[in-house]
Amino acid sequence: MMNETWKVDARDGKLAMAHIYVAFVALALGGLAGLLQVLVRSGKFELPAGISYYTILTTHGVLLGLVLTTFFIIGFQFAAVSRTAGTLSDRVRFWGWVGFWLMTIGTAITAFYILIGEASVLYTFYAPLQAHAGFYIGLTLVVVGSWVSGFAMFAHYAKWKKAHPGQVSPLLTFMSVVNMVLWLVCSLGVAATVLFQLIPWSLGYVDRINVLVSRTLFWYFGHPLVYFWLLPAYMIWYAIIPKIIGGKMFSDSLARMSFILFLIFSIPVGFHHQLVEPGIDPAWKYLQVVLTFMVVIPSLMTAFSMFATFEMYGRSKGATGLFGWLRKLPWGDARFFAPFIGMLFFIPAGAGGLVNASHQLNQVVHNTIWVTGHFHLTLATTVVLTFFGAAYWLIPHLTGRVMTKAMNRLAIIQTIVWSIGMIFMSSAMHFAGLLGAPRRSAFSTYGDAPQALEWIPYQIAQAVGGTILFIGIILVLIIVTNLAFFAPKGETEFPVAEVAEQAERTPLVFENWKLWIGIAVVLILIAYTVPFIDMIQNAPPGSKGFKLW
């Protein structure tokens, strides 16, 4: 089934690469926006020509949080399903391209309205700040495009299942399907607020909007969104990294179980982003806090699995002692090194996440720059370094090239530069946040308040870290451009791990979609029905739109 000579078909490769190009263009532009932000916030620099800090901030969030991630993930997953479940049919590929163009056109429309200053509402676009309708319509196209691609993947999976009755599907295909199911179920929330509330309101068809309902629908989507980013990184860790180091996967069934747990527990948790807001009874908040913490379990399983794989491999190479196996790992291989560093950063990132989601502790850090520091560890380090590490074999595989030793060395340096930059920036953000420095704010001394003056050294450290990170972005863009256009021609492997001999056969129950989606829906209904009815029954008068930038 997992024939090593299998390659991603050239036509499927084109589809995947189209997504990857958009992702890295977004990285370049969004990274530049990030650099400008840290410089402004150091207090030593002002944006020229009256450009608003908040326009730049909106650009940064939309391009890196939404565009880079969604495009890379969908491109990677198309390649992964083509590699493991066979070449896409012409029809599936056609719909993949439809999805791609919908997302790309949507991104262009949204970017246009942001850049002309009609949509400085940040990537969370909380009403009653009201952007131009084009901003919301563009975002709708991005989401609809991703749905089209998701259904294309489902169709491909269904075809495989039909051709292989009673067999367990290839792991990477299974994981891609889980991630797209998760995405589909959660993006219904943001689609509902955008289609039924924000677009009619921004076009003037309705006068007023229910702000709390809109926020709740947004956060029903907003937290599973981060798992939609994280799961592809987990795919790479579980199913690809073991092959890169030359070892075997610890257990196929535990990998599937952890993905199913993510599917079940990552959606009914949005209230932990709304812990300090009015209009929601604290008992319901607490229930969602409990559900939030359940995703710790699959993450613990993943950590165990990864380090078990590493240790088993090291010992098979003759390592002795408690930690001798660490020395056997391929530290000089960027395809391993970048994701591994990403894994290490996930330890403090996860711990910080526990603080954020803790019913009462959240109040200390809510909307402070601590939170920004947190997701620059999770998304901008763990996930992004893993994606970079994947790009180092995926791009040459798809373009028929090989990564040279020099580029591999540059990729190792890139990872180190990224880590150093992030340690400066993210630590400074965490510390300043504990002192109260807010997120999403231009430079301000708040009337020379002594407390605000204390934050400035941390803001300078953020600028230092951010500048180092920008150098990291330049390096990765050099590598990616080389791999896409200039690296020597040749064959690069798309690594897919095999399961260790001692692992058990995988049961078919993990593909009982009715069961798992059913459980997910029941949990969503339990967590949301009563508070949602409360919000609507006790709704205050709605809000008119405001354009305050």
Add this chain to the structure above:
Amino acid sequence: MHMHKYEKIWLFFGIGSLFVFLAVLGVGAFAQGTQPPSCLTTIDPEKVDQTPPFDKPGLVKTGDNEYQLNIVASAFAYTPNQVEIPKGAKVTINVATKDVIHGFEMAGTNVNMMVEPGYVSSYTQTFDKVGEYVILCNEYCGAGHHLMTAKVKVVEQ
């Protein structure tokens, strides 16, 4: 499904500490009353200035050493923007917004709550230390978001 013995141990302690932690949060919330600000009172966002207590924003004494601090948030200011609180006072802070969402944060304290149109946000805090605290807006509200500020002085009685 089979699990490795070490994985069972790892998960037992991992999940065990998770539930201990959740129990601590739960006891804090429901037995000791440390809940996050979750006021359920609604208000017409266009009539904040006419609705008591926000028609006369400021500090009001409500009992022996107990006060209410009523604040109106709007782009990009808090009213009032200077408040003196006697040391040791137990103050219930009520905030309402006239326009968009704001984030009411008193840096250096646990006072941190979203202020959303249509709702009153409320939190009770005791001020035991003399000093000056900066109040700022921590939810993006527009071009002047970073200029939205107020000051609280805790003074000796």
